[in-house]
Amino acid sequence: MSMIYRRIVVKVGSSTLTHESGKPNLYRLEQIVRTLCDAQNAGCQVILVTSGAVAMGASRLSLKERPRETRAKQAAAAVGQSGLMALYDRLFGQYGHISAQMLMTRDVVEDERRRTNCLGVLEALLEMGVIPVVNENDTVSVEELEAMVTFGDNDHLSAIVAGMADADALIFLSDRDGLYASDPRTDENAQLVRRVEDITPELRSAAGGPGNAGTGGMASKLDAAEYATARGIDCFIVNGGAPSAVLDVLDGKKPGTHFVAKRDVDR
Numbered sequence: 001m002s003m004i005y006r007r008i009v010v011k012v013g014s015s016t017l018t019h020e021s022g023k024p025n026l027y028r029l030e031q032i033v034r035t036l037c038d039a040q041n042a043g044c045q046v047i048l049v050t051s052g053a054v055a056m057g058a059s060r061l062s063l064k065e066r067p068r069e070t071r072a073k074q075a076a077a078a079v080g081q082s083g084l085m086a087l088y089d090r091l092f093g094q095y096g097h098i099s100a101q102m103l104m105t106r107d108v109v110e111d112e113r114r115r116t117n118c119l120g121v122l123e124a125l126l127e128m129g130v131i132p133v134v135n136e137n138d139t140v141s142v143e144e145l146e147a148m149v150t151f152g153d154n155d156h157l158s159a160i161v162a163g164m165a166d167a168d169a170l171i172f173l174s175d176r177d178g179l180y181a182s183d184p185r186t187d188e189n190a191q192l193v194r195r196v197e198d199i200t201p202e203l204r205s206a207a208g209g210p211g212n213a214g215t216g217g218m219a220s221k222l223d224a225a226e227y228a229t230a231r232g233i234d235c236f237i238v239n240g241g242a243p244s245a246v247l248d249v250l251d252g253k254k255p256g257t258h259f260v261a262k263r264d265v266d267r
Contacts, residue, residue: 005168011158016240037095049158056080103137159224173240178257235259
């Protein structure tokens with residue numbers, strides 16, 4: 001493995017982590033964790049930004065659908081976050097790695113002192129060989145649960161984390177193979193876009209809405225990719241059904257859709 005990136009942020013969404021029933025996709029989770037551990041074994045520092053707390057909480061509470069009321073969403077997140085982290089901790093441990101939970105709220109990234117403190121912890125974990133598992137603190141963050149556009153959900157959070165950590169690449173594990181020129185859910189002839197240097201209005205119009213299990217979607221990934229590439233970070237959208245695509249990215253291959261970083265920026 002040629003390891004063209006020394007530090008990556010990998011974001012995985014609820015639709016990738018769960019079955020249509022809402023229950024956790026344990027096989028997929030194991031594949032993702034194994035892939036990230038192998039990337040770390042090869043010498044790459046890995047940060048995981050994960051969704052799934054609300055979806056997992058709803059499943060554990062035997063709710064028939066994702067909660068709509070804010071306090072119910074926050075309660076589901078509180079239940080689901082502990083279960084989600086327990087799964088990650090056990091799976092990472094099986095492959096000889098230590099994971100650490102980092103729950104972030106909007107004030108952490110907007111307040112300079114808290115941002116500096118958060119970055120210090122993140123850097124310390126990476127220096128120790130720990131894999132940080134980052135999520136929005138849904139139990140207290142009303143912005144995330146009620147008005148996604150104000151923070152941008154975990155897609156935007158992953159881009160912010162990538163910028164804070166001076167990552168080389170941001171990889172989205174999606175429920176699609178990448179960005180399509182038209183919506184593949186309605187156009188069977190939709191063409192996969194392999195390389196994006198500028199996010200145009202035409203590309204934005206092709207982005208669909210969120211998946212059933214989550215709050216993000218292709219549109220939010222475009223916003224996150226725009227944020228990250230403007231800071232010199234390469235972005236990729238790959239199919240989370242084949243997490244080994246992360247290793248392909250590290251090996252210099254270009255699976256899915258590659259959003260090219262702006263190279264004339266100070267990092």
